[in-house]
Amino acid sequence: MLKIIIPTIMLMPLTWLSKKNMIWINTTTYSLLISLISLSLLNQPSNNSLNFSLMFFSDPLSAPLLVLTTWLLPLMLMASQHHLSKEPLIRKKLYITMLTMLQTFLIMTFTATELISFYILFEATLVPTLIIITRWGNQTERLNAGLYFLFYTLMGSLPLLVALISIQNLTGSLNFLLIQYWNQALPDSWSNIFLWLACMMAFMVKMPLYGLHLWLPKAHVEAPIAGSMVLAAILLKLGGYGMLRITTMLNPQTSFMAYPFLMLSLWGMIMTSSICLRQTDLKSLIAYSSVSHMALVIVAVLIQTPWSYMGATALMIAHGLTSSMLFCLANSNYERTHSRTMILARGLQTLLPLMAAWWLLASLTNLALPPSINLIGELFVVMSSFSWSNITIILMGANITITALYSLYMLITTQRGKYTHHVNSIKPSFTRENALMALHMTPLLLLSLNPKIILGFTY
Amino acid sequence: MNPLIFTTILMTVLLGTMIVMMSSHWLMIWIGFEMNLLAIIPILMKKYNPRTMEASTKYFLTQATASMLLMMAIIINLMHSGQWTITKVFNPTASIIMTSALAMKLGLTPFHFWVPEVTQGISLTSGLILLTWQKLAPMSILYQISPSINLNILLTMAVLSILVGGWGGLNQTQLRKIMAYSSIAHMGWMTAVLVYNPTLTMLNMLIYIMMTLTMFMLFIHSSSTTMLSLSHTWNKTPLTTTLILITLLSMGGLPPLSGFMPKWMIIQELTKNSSIILPTLMAIMALLNLYFYMRLTYSTSLTMFPSTNNMKMKWQFETKRITLLPPLIVMSSLLLPLTPMLSILD
Numbered sequence: 016m017l018k019i020i021i022p023t024i025m026l027m028p029l030t031w032l033s034k035k036n037m038i039w040i041n042t043t044t045y046s047l048l049i050s051l052i053s054l055s056l057l058n059q060p061s062n063n064s065l066n067f068s069l070m071f072f073s074d075p076l077s078a079p080l081l082v083l084t085t086w087l088l089p090l091m092l093m094a095s096q097h098h099l100s101k102e103p104l105i106r107k108k109l110y111i112t113m114l115t116m117l118q119t120f121l122i123m124t125f126t127a128t129e130l131i132s133f134y135i136l137f138e139a140t141l142v143p144t145l146i147i148i149t150r151w152g153n154q155t156e157r158l159n160a161g162l163y164f165l166f167y168t169l170m171g172s173l174p175l176l177v178a179l180i181s182i183q184n185l186t187g188s189l190n191f192l193l194i195q196y197w198n199q200a201l202p203d204s205w206s207n208i209f210l211w212l213a214c215m216m217a218f219m220v221k222m223p224l225y226g227l228h229l230w231l232p233k234a235h236v237e238a239p240i241a242g243s244m245v246l247a248a249i250l251l252k253l254g255g256y257g258m259l260r261i262t263t264m265l266n267p268q269t270s271f272m273a274y275p276f277l278m279l280s281l282w283g284m285i286m287t288s289s290i291c292l293r294q295t296d297l298k299s300l301i302a303y304s305s306v307s308h309m310a311l312v313i314v315a316v317l318i319q320t321p322w323s324y325m326g327a328t329a330l331m332i333a334h335g336l337t338s339s340m341l342f343c344l345a346n347s348n349y350e351r352t353h354s355r356t357m358i359l360a361r362g363l364q365t366l367l368p369l370m371a372a373w374w375l376l377a378s379l380t381n382l383a384l385p386p387s388i389n390l391i392g393e394l395f396v397v398m399s400s401f402s403w404s405n406i407t408i409i410l411m412g413a414n415i416t417i418t419a420l421y422s423l424y425m426l427i428t429t430q431r432g433k434y435t436h437h438v439n440s441i442k443p444s445f446t447r448e449n450a451l452m453a454l455h456m457t458p459l460l461l462l463s464l465n466p467k468i469i470l471g472f473t474y
Numbered sequence: 475m476n477p478l479i480f481t482t483i484l485m486t487v488l489l490g491t492m493i494v495m496m497s498s499h500w501l502m503i504w505i506g507f508e509m510n511l512l513a514i515i516p517i518l519m520k521k522y523n524p525r526t527m528e529a530s531t532k533y534f535l536t537q538a539t540a541s542m543l544l545m546m547a548i549i550i551n552l553m554h555s556g557q558w559t560i561t562k563v564f565n566p567t568a569s570i571i572m573t574s575a576l577a578m579k580l581g582l583t584p585f586h587f588w589v590p591e592v593t594q595g596i597s598l599t600s601g602l603i604l605l606t607w608q609k610l611a612p613m614s615i616l617y618q619i620s621p622s623i624n625l626n627i628l629l630t631m632a633v634l635s636i637l638v639g640g641w642g643g644l645n646q647t648q649l650r651k652i653m654a655y656s657s658i659a660h661m662g663w664m665t666a667v668l669v670y671n672p673t674l675t676m677l678n679m680l681i682y683i684m685m686t687l688t689m690f691m692l693f694i695h696s697s698s699t700t701m702l703s704l705s706h707t708w709n710k711t712p713l714t715t716t717l718i719l720i721t722l723l724s725m726g727g728l729p730p731l732s733g734f735m736p737k738w739m740i741i742q743e744l745t746k747n748s749s750i751i752l753p754t755l756m757a758i759m760a761l762l763n764l765y766f767y768m769r770l771t772y773s774t775s776l777t778m779f780p781s782t783n784n785m786k787m788k789w790q791f792e793t794k795r796i797t798l799l800p801p802l803i804v805m806s807s808l809l810l811p812l813t814p815m816l817s818i819l820d
Contacts, residue, residue, distance in 0.1 A: 120730075135738075135810075139730040142723060149776040158772055165768065166761060173757040176738070180745040206750075213754075 016071035016126050019085065022049050023122060026115045030108045038104075042111055043092045046118075050085035057082060057468050064192065071126040072192060075472040079332050080256060081125045084249050086458065087339060088118050091241035093451050094343050097350055098239060110151060114241055117143040121249055125256065130179050130189040133260075134172070137217075137253060141168055144250065147242040148234060160233035167230040171220035174213035181210065182264065191260060200267055211268045214261050215276075221254030222309045224276060225283020235302035236355070240346040243298065247305050247342060248335035255309070255331050258316045259324065259471075273317040280317075281407060284310035284414050291421035297345045297357045300425055301338060304381065307418065308334045315396040318403045321473035326395025328471030333389040333459065337380045340455035344374055347448050348429065351441040357425070362434030370444045371430045373452040382422040383415065386463045391470075475520065486513035487607070494611040499558045500548040503615065504541060507579075510611060511537045517603060518596045529595025533604075536578060536588045543575035560615075562622035569622050572615075573631075579612040582665060583634035586658045590642065593654035598699065601650050602690040605657045606683045613679055616665070620672045628665055633756065635662030640762025647701045649693055652766060653686065656725060659763050666756060667740045670747050677816055678736035685733060685806040688721045691796045701770060705779035715775035717799075720807045722771050726764035732809035739817050 026045060033041045056078040059065060064074030073081060091114055099107050117140060124136040141164075149161035183189045186197060201207045220227045235243050262269055287306040294300040308330065315327035345355070347370065352360045364371035383389040393415065400407040462469060490510030497503050511534065518530040550568040552558060563569045574585070581589040593601045616623070639659025646652050664678045692714055698704040707714045724733035737760065741753040773779050809816065 135729045135734070138728065138734075142728055142730075146719075146776065149772065158777070161772075161776075162765075162768060166765070169761055169764070170758065173761070174754050176757065177741060177745055177750060177754045180742050181750060184746055 016067045016073070016122075019049060019053050019081075020071075020119065020122055022052070023085075023088075023115060023119045026118075027112050030111045030115065035104055038107060038111070039092065039096055042115075043089045046085070046088040046092060050082070050089065053082050053085040062472055066128075066192065067126075069190075070128055070132065071123075072128050073126055075468075075470075075474070076259060076328055077125045077256065079328065079469045079471075080249075080252055081122060083252075083332055083335050084118065084121045084125065086454075087244060087248055087335075088114065090339070090343075090451060090454055091244050093447055093454075094244060094346060095239065095241045096447065097445075110147070110241075113143045113147050114245070117147075117245060121253075124253060128191050130191060130194075130261075131176075131183070133191075133257070134176055134179055137257065138169075138172060140250065140253070141165060144242065144246065148238045151239045151242070152237040153239070154237060156233065157237035160230075160237040163230040164234040167220050167227065168217075171227070172217035175217035178210050178213035194264055198264060198266075201265065203268070207268060208272065211265050211272045214265060215258065215272075218254040218257040218261070219276065219313070221257070222251060222313055223254070223306060224313060225279045225286065225306070225310060228283070228287070228306045231306055232299050232302040235305070235342075236296065236298045240342060243342040243346075244339045247301070247338040251305060251309055252331045252335060255312050255316065255327060258313070259327065262316065262319060269317065269319060277314060277317050280310040280313040281410050283307075284314075285410060285417065288414055288417040288421060292417065292424060295357060296355045297348065297425070297429070298342070298355050300357070300421065301341045301345060304341075304418070304421065305334070305338050307414065308338075311393060311396050311414075314400055314407075318399055320399045320402070322395050323399035324473045325470040326392050326399060328392075329388050329466060329469050330392030330396060332462070332469045333380070333387065333392050336455055336459045337377060337389060340373070340377045340452060340459075341381065343448075343451050343455065344370070344377055347444070352438065357428050359435065360438055361428060362430070362432045363438070364430040365434050366438065366441065367444050369449060370452075373449070373456065374426055374430050376456050377452075378422045378426040380459055382419040387459060388462045388466050388469060391463075391466050475516070480517075483513050483516050486510075487517065487603070491607065491611045495614045498560050500551070500560060501558060503560070504545055504548060507537075507541050507544065507611065510608070511541065514603070514608070518592075518600050520600055521597055525595045526597075529592045532588050532595075533592045536585070540575045540578035540585075543571055543578070547572035547575060560618050563619050564622065566624065569619070570624055570627060572619065573623050573627055576612045576616050577631055577665075580609060580616075580661050580665075581654075581658055582631045582661055583638045583658065584631070586635065586638055589658055590646075590651045590654040593650045593657075594648055596650075598650070598690060598694050601653065602687065602694075605653060605690075606686050609657075609661070609679065609683075613664070613675065616668055617672045617675060620668050623669055625669050628669060629752065632662045632666035633752070633759075635659060635665070636756055636759045640759050643766045644762065646766070649699050649701065649704060652770070653689065656763060656767075657682075657686070659760070663736065663740055663756065663760075666752075667743050671743045673819065674736065674739050674743055674817065677739065677819070680816075681732060681736050681806070681809070684802055685721060685725050688799070688802040688806045689718075689725070691799050691802065692718050692721065695794055695796050695799075697794070701773055704770070705773040706781050707774060708778055709781060717803055719771050719775040721803065722767040724807050726767045727760055728764070730810050731807045732805065735810050735813050735816070739813070 026042060029041055029045060030038060056073050059075045059078060064072045066072045099110060120136050120139045124133055124140065127133040127136060145161050145165050148164065149157050179189060186194065223231050235246055238246060284307045287303045291300050291303045312327045312330050315323040348360050349355055380387045380389050383393045397411045400411060467474060487510055490506045490513060493506030494503050497506065515530050515534060518533060519526045547568045551563050551565060554565040563572055578585040593604060636659050639655045639662060643652050643655030660682045664675045667674045696704065696707045696714060724731035727733050727737045741757060744753040
């Protein structure tokens with residue numbers, strides 16, 4: 016695993032020592048090379064994990080998330096080039112350093128064996144994200160957004176620290192590989208109920224669960240493009256990954272403790288999808304769409320069946336790529352009109368036809384069109400929740416319909432119709448932007464040919 | 475002040491603390507405390523104005539009361555155990571009185587009222603000495619009598635200190651008062667784990683002193699005593715803003731910086747001893763501290779705070795010499811990987 020971590024750390028001296036005209040080229044190229052290295056991890060020979068050392072391991076759940084993380088860094092760098100072009104060189108280098116630091120912590124989080132190490136790195140990802148949001152965001156609301164983001168996550172995760180330490184006292188070790196084999200049923204008592212709550216709330220806030228999702232629209236909207244991309248694509252999946260790991264230790268309380276959260280998620284996904292239909296702010300629409308998709312993942316993780324785990328993993332990867340692509344598309348609008356209002360930039364298909372093709376593909380994958388991996392994820396989740404309780408099919412069906420409604424609403428508002436008179440002088444699409452969209456879309460389409468690699472450890 | 479006299483007085487302060495830490499006779503400890511107190515009064519009053527006089531008077535009165543309470547506890551201990559050596563204090567009355575006396579010296583709730591007012595009234599360097607060096611002597615006595623301290627009283631004082639340190643600092647804009655409330659909260663963390671594992675108290679003291687030293691050095695460098703004047707540093711030395719950001723996040727206890735280490739170790743120690751609600755409560759209340767540190771970073775490093783036009787053309791006076799800033803910065807932010815080694819040092 017060091018073959019990925021050390022090059023990522025070394026990206027920081029690379030940024031600081033590069034010349035002014037080579038800084039973007041160097042960092043983007045080398046981060047693409049690092050993502051190539053991580054692809055070798057996808058070859059998981061058995062269901063048991065690949066153990067690299069006492070501290071790092073990778074298994075069929077964490078390998079696709081790791082590949083997604085390393086794939087996103089060059090994309091984030093490409094997306095940030097325009098809005099940083101006017102800044103002095105040191106600030107550009109600082110921004111890239113923040114992104115690289117975040118990347119290092121994320122890679123180490125996804126491959127950590129010891130759960131306390133996972134916790135420390137989970138918290139450590141907050142600091143660079145906070146700095147990116149509050150320092151390089153564009154509106155005054157970013158300060159409030161940073162505070163909400165930091166404090167919601169910290170309030171949820173401090174009980175997790177106490178819970179992890181008390182589990183270490185009980186079982187003697189927090190090494191995840193050992194715990195898989197030592198697992199015993201938790202006795203039924205009030206304190207174990209609180210233990211369950213303490214373990215899960217951190218990840219519920221991060222996912223986010225419907226009642227605790229207030230930080231997400233703020234943070235996603237106010238962050239600069241790389242911040243939005245990494246938040247939507249990876250940081251939300253940290254919550255899902257954590258839940259998938261820690262629920263193995265929490266039986267049998269999960270069977271009855273999960274009900275409130277299941278209800279919140281089932282209702283919340285419909286609520287947030289409906290809010291998307293009435294949004295005027297493009298980034299806010301994509302942010303609420305993220306909440307809705309992640310609610311599906313929460314439902315899948317809490318049901319705890321093999322098919323739902325497959326659906327959760329596939330949905331996480333698919334949503335990461337789709338949501339990041341939608342944020343890049345929204346950013347290309349923002350860079351031209353400097354406004355996030357959807358109706359200010361209508362009818363773009365006439366002006367930018369190739370970008371309209373990317374908008375179409377992104378919207379189609381967002382509404383889970385077959386045969387994309389979004390569909391595989393959603394379908395598995397819908398099927399397993401139907402087997403858990405028949406009534407959920409109504410809510411799931413309603414959610415799929417409303418998702419289609421708002422995705423098409425977003426597509427039609429921004430692309431179709433007559434263009435507004437003040438956008439007919441926007442710059443045409445840059446090659447960089449088209450490359451960015453292609454690099455998002457190609458893995459998504461190729462994965463539909465072999466979804467086995469993203470279906471996780473219950474395949 | 476005449477440099478020779480200043481050196482003598484400073485040496486007396488150091489000597490007082492050393493006598494406290496190294497004695498085995500209770501009377502010598504009391505003498506050390508008195509020497510420390512009398513010698514630090516001129517240092518607190520380096521600038522001679524009514525505010526410093528008031529601050530020094532408040533400090534003298536509270537510390538003298540604490541010393542007298544300490545003397546009473548020593549005498550009660552002498553009556554009941556018949557000897558003057560420092561061991562655990564067997565008599566519960568003497569133990570409670572001694573704990574209260576030392577809490578008064580440290581600034582723990584409910585004896586915390588003097589800390590913000592005294593710190594605000596004196597200059598930055600004197601405030602530095604007050605909040606770091608002066609804590610060493612009482613803490614060393616607490617360490618030595620730790621087996622006999624009444625747990626209920628100590629934990630109550632600790633939790634209340636964390637609360638007061640968090641809530642009290644929320645409405646402050648003066649940097650010295652913010653550092654004072656931060657000191658109250660950190661003292662609370664330190665005393666909470668004293669009965670369970672005194673090594674962690676010393677670890678927390680070490681990391682706290684490093685971080686407070688760094689913060690004060692950065693304040694002295696930019697000669698700023700209010701949040702407003704600190705927010706002008708991006709005009710003068712932009713690098714200082716990054717350093718302030720890192721140190722403040724470390725003080726707030728965010729991983730992966732070294733300020734997280736004492737909190738993590740203390741939570742671990744408390745949980746191992748089967749108190750679960752207490753460390754959760756303490757950790758959540760430390761978030762209050764983090765809130766006003768974040769507010770400070772927002773005005774200093776994460777935004778370019780509005781300033782008048784002529785701030786950008788400020789005369790560069792000779793830069794103040796800051797001793798040892800780079801190693802301090804490194805130690806106050808990057809020590810987390812050394813946790814296994816540091817948590818077993820005795």
